[in-house]
Every structure is written in C-alpha cells, then in structure tokens.
Amino acid sequence: EAAVTQSPRNKVAVTGGKVTLSCNQTNNHNNMYWYRQDTGHGLRLIHYSYGAGSTEKGDIPDGYKASRPSQENFSLILELATPSQTSVYFCASGDGTGYAEQFFGPGTRLTVL
Amino acid sequence: GEQVEQRPPHLSVREGDSAFITCTYTDPNSYYFFWYKQEPGASLQLLMKVFSSTEINEGQGFTVLLNKKDTRLSLNLTAAHPGDSAAYFCAVSASSGSWQLIFGSGTQLTVMP
Numbered sequence: 495e496a497a498v499t500q501s502p503r504n505k506v507a508v509t510g511g512k513v514t515l516s517c518n519q520t521n522n523h524n525n526m527y528w529y530r531q532d533t534g535h536g537l538r539l540i541h542y543s544y545g546a547g548s549t550e551k552g553d554i555p556d557g558y559k560a561s562r563p564s565q566e567n568f569s570l571i572l573e574l575a576t577p578s579q580t581s582v583y584f585c586a587s588g589d590g591t592g593y594a595e596q597f598f599g600p601g602t603r604l605t606v607l
Numbered sequence: 608g609e610q611v612e613q614r615p616p617h618l619s620v621r622e623g624d625s626a627f628i629t630c631t632y633t634d635p636n637s638y639y640f641f642w643y644k645q646e647p648g649a650s651l652q653l654l655m656k657v658f659s660s661t662e663i664n665e666g667q668g669f670t671v672l673l674n675k676k677d678t679r680l681s682l683n684l685t686a687a688h689p690g691d692s693a694a695y696f697c698a699v700s701a702s703s704g705s706w707q708l709i710f711g712s713g714t715q716l717t718v719m720p
Binding site: 525527529534535536537538539542552584588590591593594595596598599600601 | 613616638639641643649650651652653656658696700706707708710711712713
C-alpha cells in the first residue's frame with residue numbers, strides 16, 4: 495500500500511518565524527511534490543524533486559525552500575513565515591511517469607499569526 | 608503553460624440525480640488526465656485516471672468523458688448518493704519532464720437525501 499506521511503499535521507507559527515514541514519514516503523518513488531491548497535485555487539505546486547539531492551521550483555516558489563536529503567524524505571521550509579502562507583500543504587509522491595498518479599499525504603494545516 | 612478551468616465551483620443535487628463536472632484545458636498535446644476526490648478534512652484520493660487514447664471511461668457509479676477536439680474533460684456521477692458529497696478535482700499531467708499535475712480549482716458537491 496502506497497504511503498505518504500506528513501508532520502506536523504497542524505502548526506501555528508508567528509510571522510517571521512521559521513517553519514519546516516516534513517514528508518516521508520515509502521513508495522520508493524523518484525518524484526516528490528509540495529502543493530498548497532487554498533479555497534478557489536485548487537492545488538498549486540510549490541516545489542518538486544526528481545530524487546535525492548534534487549529540488550526544482552514549481553509554479554509558486556517564492557517564500558519557500560525545499561530539501562530532499564534522501565529518496566524517502568522531502569521537506570518544505572518557510573524561512574520567514576508570513577500570514578499569506580496560511581494554508582493547507584500537501585506532499586505527494588509519483589514514479590515520474592506521466593500516466594502514473596500521484597499519491598498524497600494527509601496534509602498539514604499551517605496558520606501563521 | 609497548461610491551464611485548467613473547472614466548473615461549477617459548487618454543485619448541489621438530490622440523491623439519485625446526476626452530477627456533472629467539467630474541466631477545460633489549454634494544451635491540446637496533453638495526454639494523461641486524473642480525477643481526485645477529497646472528502647472533508649481528508650487528503651486526495653484518486654477516482655480515475657484517463658489516457659488520451661480512451662474517450663469514455665466508466666467507474667463504479669460514474670463516467671468520465673474526454674473530448675480531445677474541445678479539450679474538455681468531464682465527470683458524470685450517475686445516481687449520486689450522500690456519500691458522494693466531497694470536493695472533486697480534475698488534474699492534467701503536464702507534457703514536460705516534471706509530469707507535474709495541473710489542477711482545476713475544484714467542485715464542491717453536495718448530495719441531499
């Protein structure tokens with residue numbers, strides 16, 4: 495069974511603080527993705543990775559960094575969190591082929607005060 | 608790049624009625640399409656994946672239609688029941704190396720008893 499887990503599930507941060515969202519997958523997938531979900535926008539891609547050591551900018555990368563230290567782990571880093579980054583964040587993994595679906599984690603609800 | 612427009616944003620139907628959701632996409636070379644279902648507070652679950660070579664795909668209680676000429680993807684839930692109440696998202700696999708998913712903005716479906 496494909497498995498993508500995220501931590502924390504909920505996070506409250508202060509403006510200007512540093513936030514790290516973590517994602518782990520046991521699918522042995524090469525590709526991993528970070529999305530944010532906001533009402534009226536569906537899911538938008540922030541960063542993605544082709545494998546360990548690789549990070550690429552998605553459609554809305556400003557204010558975010560990513561780190562892929564291993565095949566299994568992919569982190570999203572907000573160095574200076576802002577209220578506009580309040581959102582639900584989803585991590586996903588995929589095997590890197592166009593016809594394969596992405597498997598999503600349970601999501602992290604982030605509130606920046 | 609690829610853009611996906613999904614309509615309607617909200618849909619309310621009676622139990623037993625059909626629910627019809629449509630997505631239009633801009634890249635005529637797109638080949639892989641996906642429908643995801645998201646129940647309240649939950650992650651995204653794959654409903655169906657569609658390849659461009661197949662225009663009609665049937666699942667349990669729903670049909671997916673792909674009109675390549677009009678670059679339109681549709682989901683028809685036949686005989687909807689309250690358990691179908693959820694958000695539905697279409698996604699198109701970008702015809703590039705990342706195979707990122709471009710999501711529609713979602714349809715919130717409510718099925719009333």
